[in-house]
Amino acid sequence: MNYQAIIFDLDGVICSTDAYHYLAWKKIADKIGIDFDEKANNRLRGIGRMESLEILLSSHSGRFSEKDKKKYAEEKNLCYRAFLQKMSPADLSPEVRTTLDQIRSKGLKLAIGSSSKNAKLILQKLGLENYFDAVTDGNDIARSKPDPEVYLKASACLGIDPSRCLVIEDALSGLEAASAAKMDSAAIGDAAGNRQATYHLSRFSDLLLYL
Structure with missing residues (x-):
């Protein structure tokens, strides 16, 4: 396939902020009285904040108003952003940077497609x-x-047809999104073995094998 653009998920692909997400959600869960561990946190990967909160609250017998939900989501985000302030360019893997440079040298466009509302902050810190x-x-x-x-x-922002875009993802929800967009996908990390992906990457630089 002659791709013209590569669209990357951010968390878990370009960098890893899973630990920060977990600690922030754990703080909210403890406050509400919900048992929450890293296994439960995996259910929240690749989806938005409010959707994640709904999954978290589903294990609680109580009822929560929209005002309460908004408050908990905002508290989680403030906690998460505080953790993100610790990030720096040192948190970007040399392999990732080198691979991105090699992709760019091939004349391909690069984009981020992330459900996170903090994507621009993370990119700035990196x-x-x-x-x-x-x-x-x-x-x-x-x-x-x-x-x-x-x-x-x-x-659309790139001005490139979806059929000419390759998505890089580490979560099932992202692979499903790519499929629905009629885009090929390359899976890495936890999603690497998923059959929904067009390609399967053992490491980030393996992407170069398909370009």
């Missing part, structure tokens, strides 16, 4: 704020993955 040709994140969409909106908006 020193990548001006690196991608388009950044579409949770602030730009109404529906989180597995809805294809974030990837379709990224391809």
Whole structure:
């Protein structure tokens, strides 16, 4: 396939902020009185904040008003953003940076397609704020993955047909979003063995084998 653009998920692909997400959600869960561990946290990967909160609250017998939900979501985000302040360019893997440079040298466009509303902050902390040709994140969409909106908006921003875009994902919801957008996908990390992906990566640089 002659791809013209590569669209990357952010968390778990370009960098890893899973530990920060877990600690922030754990703080909220403890406050409400919900048992929450890293296994439960895996259910929240790749989806938006409010959707994640609904999953978290589903294990509690109580009822929560929309005002309460908004408060808990905001508290989680404030906690998470505090953790993100610790990030720096040193948190970006040399392999990731080198691979991105090699992809760019091939004349391909690069984009971010993330459900996170903190994508631009993370890119800034990593020193990548001006690196991608388009950044579409949770602030730009109404529906989180597995809805294809974030990837379709990224391809539109690039001006490239979805069929010429390759998505890089580490979560099932992201692979489903890519499929719904009629885009090929390469799975890495926890999603590497998923049959829904077009390609399966053992490491980030394996992406170069398919370009």
